[in-house]
Amino acid sequence: MKTIRVMVVDDSATVRQVLSEVLSTAPDIRVIGTAADPIFALQKMEREWPDVLVLDIEMPRMDGITFLKKLMAEHPTPVVICSTLTEKGARVTMQAMAAGAVEVVTKPTVGLKQFLVDAGEALIRSVRAAANARMRKPIPVPGGTPKPPSDAFMPVNEPGMYKTTDKVVAIGTSTGGTQALESLLTRLPRTTPGLVVVQHMPEKFTAAFAARLNGICAIEVREARDGDRVIPGLALIAPGGFHLLLQRSGAQYRVGVIQGPVVNRHRPSVDVLFRSVARCAGGNALGIIMTGMGDDGARGLKEMHEAGALTLAQDEASCVVYGMPREAVKMQAVDRSVSLQALPDEIMEFGYGRGRRA
Structure with missing residues (x-):
């Protein structure tokens, strides 16, 4: 089983801890590091480049969108956006997806520990999907079968x-x-x-x-x-x-x-x-x-x-x-x-x- 190396980038220490705990429950995922902002992340990534980044949007010194664009232009890497379920968060997240992020998971504003139970599998599936992604620079915008239980x-x-x-x-x-x-x-x-x-x-x-x-x-x-x-x-x-x-x-x-x-x-x-x-x-x-x-x-x-x-x-x-x-x-x-x-x-x-x- 190939190990997926993951780095978590979020300005909240609690979020970094919870996301790391969630991901560490998967035998094929190894969290190689966390960072409070993209500047710290880049310094750590120079020593060991992750297979997948779990990235927040609103962070000090460099926001997630700017970091994502820089990353995709210089070293395309699968990114899972972890964003709050708000109207503002949704708009910004769509900018991130357009910039090259491949998955999005919702980050709770309260009840982070419950997140371990409620959304852990979704986060793990998203990281695995991102690890299998073929990364390219974002495309510029031009001017008798078994049935699921839905009958x-x-x-x-x-x-x-x-x-x-x-x-x-x-x-x-x-x-x-x-x-x-x-x-x-x-x-x-x-x-x-x-x-x-x-x-x-x-x-x-x-x-x-x-x-x-x-x-x-x-x-x-x-x-x-x-x-x-x-x-x-x-x-x-x-x-x-x-x-x-x-x-x-x-x-x-x-x-x-x-x-x-x-x-x-x-x-x-x-x-x-x-x-x-x-x-x-x-x-x-x-x-x-x-x-x-x-x-x-x-x-x-x-x-x-x-x-x-x-x-x-x-x-x-x-x-x-x-x-x-x-x-x-x-x-x-x-x-x-x-x-x-x-x-x-x-x-x-x-x-x-x-x-x-x-």
Whole structure:
């Protein structure tokens, strides 16, 4: 078992102690050091470079964003952001993700000891995912399958429901997905078919993520609300802590936003979205599974494939973590794998009428 060397950088001594204790419970993780700010961290990193950094944002002498940009420009290293669950924290964290961080975990403002019980496994999974990431400089922004336990809130497949010209693009992603989605969505025109997106992300961070994308994209991007209609030129992002489902309202597509049970360790779950798209849209849909750790989305994409949808996977070379796409390919849920750079053209070709069987 390869040991993952981790450094924790946070200005709170209590937070450094708690995070170190959490990480030290994993046999494959070794905390090689802690630091109160990036200046001290750099001095220690010169002696032994970590495989993963767990990084706070607001720190003295040098803030986390400045440090992250410097790090990614000079020595790209996987970074897990540990940020407080606040509106301000969410906005700043999205800047960090855009700068190259690969994961985010929420840091409690109170009850740090309870964090050991409540969020320890999530932090360990995030560090392991980051350790497997392919680090690159951030991409500049251009101008019959086993089913997860989610049937209780799946939409009913109604006869004749495919009689509509509306099209839907469903996207699922996790680790590395914030940068990948930014690269993809900023290159789509306003004539793009309606998009529904699940990005694994904690509650409250998705609103800031959607708002940031909305400010740099030609299409409108926002956090989904229950009952929102899926229309061209609009991307609806699943809110953290809630599942996103596609639903039918006559000949129109709308979304449902529900809490429901956790599926594949996630809420929102890509499988929940994809399965609902298979039932409500069938061959009128395009499914895309992108960079991420684990297998969430693979079974749902298989259902979409079997329902007649065109299904694509981001290729290994362009993924930060080739986990979710690999599982979908292994399950024969994917029509073809394509690079991140090719995905915008694939979406527009689908919108102009090229489906799986065209």
